[in-house]
Amino acid sequence: MFDRSFFARTSVEVAPGLLGAHLVSGEVVLRITEVEAYLGVGEDPGSHSFRGRTNRNQVMFGEPGHLYTYFTYGMHVCANVVCSPAGTSGGVLIRAGEIVEGREIAAARRHTSRTSADLARGPARLTVALAITLADGGTDLASGPLRLELPAAASDYESGPRTGVSGDGGGAEYPWRFWIPGDPTVSPYKAHAPKKRP
DNA sequence: TATGCGATTGCCT
DNA sequence: GGCAATCGCATAG
Numbered sequence: 375m376f377d378r379s380f381f382a383r384t385s386v387e388v389a390p391g392l393l394g395a396h397l398v399s400g401e402v403v404l405r406i407t408e409v410e411a412y413l414g415v416g417e418d419p420g421s422h423s424f425r426g427r428t429n430r431n432q433v434m435f436g437e438p439g440h441l442y443t444y445f446t447y448g449m450h451v452c453a454n455v456v457c458s459p460a461g462t463s464g465g466v467l468i469r470a471g472e473i474v475e476g477r478e479i480a481a482a483r484r485h486t487s488r489t490s491a492d493l494a495r496g497p498a499r500l501t502v503a504l505a506i507t508l509a510d511g512g513t514d515l516a517s518g519p520l521r522l523e524l525p526a527a528a529s530d531y532e533s534g535p536r537t538g539v540s541g542d543g544g545g546a547e548y549p550w551r552f553w554i555p556g557d558p559t560v561s562p563y564k565a566h567a568p569k570k571r572p
Numbered sequence: 573t574a575t576g577c578g579a580t581t582g583c584c585t
Numbered sequence: 586g587g588c589a590a591t592c593g594c595a596t597a598g
Contacts, residue, residue: 410579420579422594430594447580448591454579467579486582498580538579574598585587 375524376516381438385411385457385464390533390552392455392466394525399504402476404494406468408553408560410536412454414463420536420545423463433512434463441520443501443511450498453506455515455522469537469551470495472559473503480504491558529554537561 381388389411397404412421414434422431422444433442434456442454442465454465471494473480480493480503487493494500501507506520515522533549540546553560 412579422579425595428594444579445593446578448578448593450580452579469579496580536579540578575596576594578592578594581590583587583589 375526376439376522377524378437378439378516380524381455381457382459383457385413385466386550388455388457389466389550390531391524391528392468392522393531393552393554394527394529396474396523396525397468397471397504398519398521398523399506400476400519402480402504403474404468404471404500404504405474406471407557408468408470408551410467410469410552411457411550412465412467414458418545418548419543420539421464423465427463431463434465436460436512437514439515439522441506441510441513441515443506443508445508446498451501451506451508452497453501453504453510467497468500469497470553470559470561471500472557495559495561531555 389409392409395406414423415426423434427435437460438456440456442456454467456465458464473493484503494503513520531552532555533552536551
């Protein structure tokens with residue numbers, strides 16, 4: 375099932391509802407176990423859209439329920455689901471999940487992972503496992519080979535500070551990381567490296 | 573135009 | 586546990 379209006383709310387409201395959802399990419403299906411919410415213009419210093427619309431983040435200002443992809447650290451692609459109504463911005467970063475179908479295909483793409491839990495544990499790892507690239511940015515996740523299927527029932531979840539978000543006024547104080555408790559595919563929490571104090 | 577760093581990962585010690 | 590890899594984006598000048 376896919377309900378567009380589900381995504382037309384703030385990313386913090388949407389994020390826990392994505393736990394247990396299936397992200398389908400061709401033959402490979404991911405069960406989402408960990409996400410992070412990023413809000414919009416002027417609301418969230420950790421968000422790519424904090425300073426307004428740019429060429430990179432423009433899809434976050436479009437129709438909710440689409441895919442926002444970005445390139446980082448010179449080598450990695452991460453995937454978000456666009457939230458909040460068109461004209462406003464926000465997104466939910468898919469941080470980790472369990473491959474529930476097409477495990478052999480995903481493992482072939484992820485030749486460095488040794489265990490099945492490692493296949494899609496981490497935002498850049500799961501895009502490799504699902505073969506999601508920058509070219510998939512803007513895709514409508516309602517239908518097609520790359521799509522999102524919402525869970526029938528809400529999952530239990532825990533929340534805490536986001537990973538990789540700087541602590542000094544960067545929005546690390548907000549508990550906008552959500553995960554399914556006890557799931558082995560949830561990435562271990564790692565606080566952002568503190569900046570040097572002169 | 574120049575420069576610093578990031579919503580990370582994997583290899584090295 | 587520590588750090589290199591690697592380049593697009595945003596900010597400063």
